[in-house]
Amino acid sequence: CYRDCARSTKTDGxxxxxxxELDSGLLFRVLVMAPGERSRLTEWIDPQTTELDVKLKxxxxxxxxxxxxxxxxxxxxxxxxAGAVVSPSGAKTREGRWWxxxxxxxxxxxxxxxxxxxxxxxxxxxxxxxxxxxxxFADFPAKxxxxxxxxxxxxxxRGAAVLGKL
Numbered sequence: 001c002y003r004d005c006a007r008s009t010k011t012d013g014x015x016x017x018x019x020x021e022l023d024s025g026l027l028f029r030v031l032v033m034a035p036g037e038r039s040r041l042t043e044w045i046d047p048q049t050t051e052l053d054v055k056l057k058x059x060x061x062x063x064x065x066x067x068x069x070x071x072x073x074x075x076x077x078x079x080x081x082a083g084a085v086v087s088p089s090g091a092k093t094r095e096g097r098w099w100x101x102x103x104x105x106x107x108x109x110x111x112x113x114x115x116x117x118x119x120x121x122x123x124x125x126x127x128x129x130x131x132x133x134x135x136x137f138a139d140f141p142a143k144x145x146x147x148x149x150x151x152x153x154x155x156x157x158r159g160a161a162v163l164g165k166l
Contacts, residue, residue, distance in 0.1 A: 004028070008083070022047050031085070032056060033110045038120060041107040059118055065149030066124035073115045073132055076157045080115030081134055084156070088119055089142045090129030099129065099142075116151075132156055 004022050011017045022028065027046055033039040037056035045052065073084045087108045090099035104122035111117045119128060125147050132140035132154055140156045 019047070024048055030054075031108055031110065035112060038118075039106055039109045059120065063120060064124065066126070066147050067121045068149075069119045069121075069128050069130070069145060069147050069152070070150075071117055071130075071145065071152035071154055073111045073117065073134070073154045073156060075137070076155060078155070080111070080113065081137070081156065082111055082113045082115060084111045084115070084117075084132050084134035084137075085109075086111065086117045086119065086154075087131050087133075088128045089131055090144070091121075091125050092127040092144060093123075093125055102128075121147075130154070 004026065007019055007022075009017045009019050019030070024047070027044040029044055030042045030052060031039060032042065032052075032054045034056055036059055038059055040054060040056055042052060042054065069088075071086070073081045073086065075081050085108055088102055088105050090097065091102050091105065102121075105125075105128065106119045106121075109117040109119050119130070121128070127144045127146045129142040129144050130140075131142040134156065136159055137156045138159045140154060145152050
């Protein structure tokens with residue numbers, strides 16, 4: 001991953017933000033999130049020519065359980081993990097199972113301070129494959145989670161280190 005991957009920032013009281021010192025030769029997609037709002041992954045942008053103006057939509061209160069997957073990411077000690085990226089990579093319906101692009105499904109969510117996340121789908125699903133990544137932790141490989149209405153618990157392990165001498 002480039003050094004610019006996994007950068008983050010927060011908005012000020014006016015909703016303004018800056019991600020500075022990015023590689024000027026790269027294009028970026030920006031994952032934008034706020035509590036109570038659906039996360040949104042922008043299209044590819046050139047930071048030298050584009051100023052983002054992103055509008056988020058609220059998470060609907062009444063969503064049928066076959067269109068909403070909720071969960072909580074915990075570390076290996078059982079403590080909530082804030083800021084983990086939860087990404088769907090596959091889906092299961094009555095008609096079949098597939099991986100790759102998932103039109104109508106949130107592209108990603110980031111866990112809140114309690115480790116909770118929500119992924120919504122415009123169409124009913126039986127399950128979604130989710131992967132989880134967080135700095136300092138080993139990636140949680142994609143696994144199918146059923147859309148049952150209950151909150152799923154995902155535990156991820158601290159990442160290993162490679163030591164050596166040159």
